[in-house]
Amino acid sequence: MARAAMGDVWEDTRRFVAREAALLFPLALATVGLATLLYGLAVPEPTGREIPIGPWAIVLLPVLLLLMLGALSISSLVLNSGGSVGEALRAGLRRLGGAVVAMLLAGVAMTAALLAATLVGALVAVLARGGEAQAATASMLLFLPLSLWLAVRFAVLMPLLAAEPPTLAVLAPLRRAFALTRGHAGGIAWVALVYALASGLVTMALQFSLGTILLLVTRLLGVPAAGVVLTAVVTAIVVALLQAVSLVFQAMLFRRLAGAA
Template sequence: MATMSIGKAWEEAIAFVAREASLLFPVALLFVALPAIVLQEMTPPELAAWSAAPKGPMPDLPGSYWASLILAIILIWFGSLALFALALRPGISVGEALKLALHRLPVLVGTSLLAGLLLFAAILLLSIPAMLLLGNVAVIAVIIGVGLFGGVRLALLNPVVIDDSLGAVASLRRAWALTRSHFWRICGFLVVVMLLSTIAGSAAQVIVGLLGGLVAGPEGARLAGGIAAAAVSGVVQVYMLVMLARLYRQAVA
């Protein structure tokens, strides 16, 4: 069984990002932060209000929003694959990383759809008895639990897709197998990153939003805050993805 050290991966990630920042951050800002900003600007006000305080069913949304959402997700997946290519293959150029990411993107889409279907089936199977025995609160717990478990077990899916030439099903099995003995380490790492990203993004959104509001009023505050939060999220994503690349290398060693 391969050992996995979060501390070692962090040290390697810090050194790698410092050395290759000029390659990593432009890709992250263009393919991770920018799609998030554009999607934010296209989000209907009624959906934003419902997301802040969910009451009743989700409002009807135009087809253009769903198309934009799918496009944004695909661009972010593409960007993450390119970042993993840069992290896993030292010396590769940005152009080569983007070309490899485009070549492997269909596999990632296939694995993601398959994983989504399997997790949905698991939630459905567990939610029915949970609702009958304990009510709606138990269903929410099932959804969160299955989502967390699946997310951790598939945390190394992107590196597997970009580093190997496996198909969708084989990539899914490979990623699942690599995390079998490292669940709690990876889970702890992801939880910490999520908390730090949320705190840093919220702080940037508030501070920059206040400055934007002084210059351009409420609309300027919203736009400036959203851009700042997306930029911070992009930076955090770079470190997280490089960390996952280093953990993947440990897992396959």
């Protein structure tokens, strides 16, 4: 797909969001927003550079399931015009099992990429007579572009799972996603990086401004814990709205790629 076609996909996305915002954003808030809120409230403050592992980690399972349900439901809403929020959620639930299997396999691919990068990085460090720091740096320099490439090739996996009939061949959706995105990785990666950067800046700006105000006000009122909760709610809303646009883009991209295949 040429860069100009990415502009066409974005225009499709813009029109859909403007037309179906009344359905899209409640659906995103009920899934992605709830997942973000659960995660934000459950994760403890980091000690040093690490977040301590504890009983809170059990919340990761419902968070991941809600995120997948949101991706499938929004994809269904985009690809099946004339539906409702309830219909989209039911369609997402029907495909959730297949999505879990597909994401586990994608995770295996990412893990294999990490192991390969670690081994190559260690070999490079040995040949260069470097230490652990050099090996870690070399591994990261290899893993980051490889993981980005894999993520880009799986960019249409969720809308594919939402649109196409389930299959017992568990690798078939991954192969199909790879086939659809062949030759388009550069354009998809560029759009993804720009949108991720813009979304991150917007989220951080709102967290800093509104979060600071909410924390100050709730401390003055003598209920500082409410400030933490309200900040998490604001963050969840912002993330849900931004992620909804991203998921619509992925579904529109799948529609164009599948139509051209």
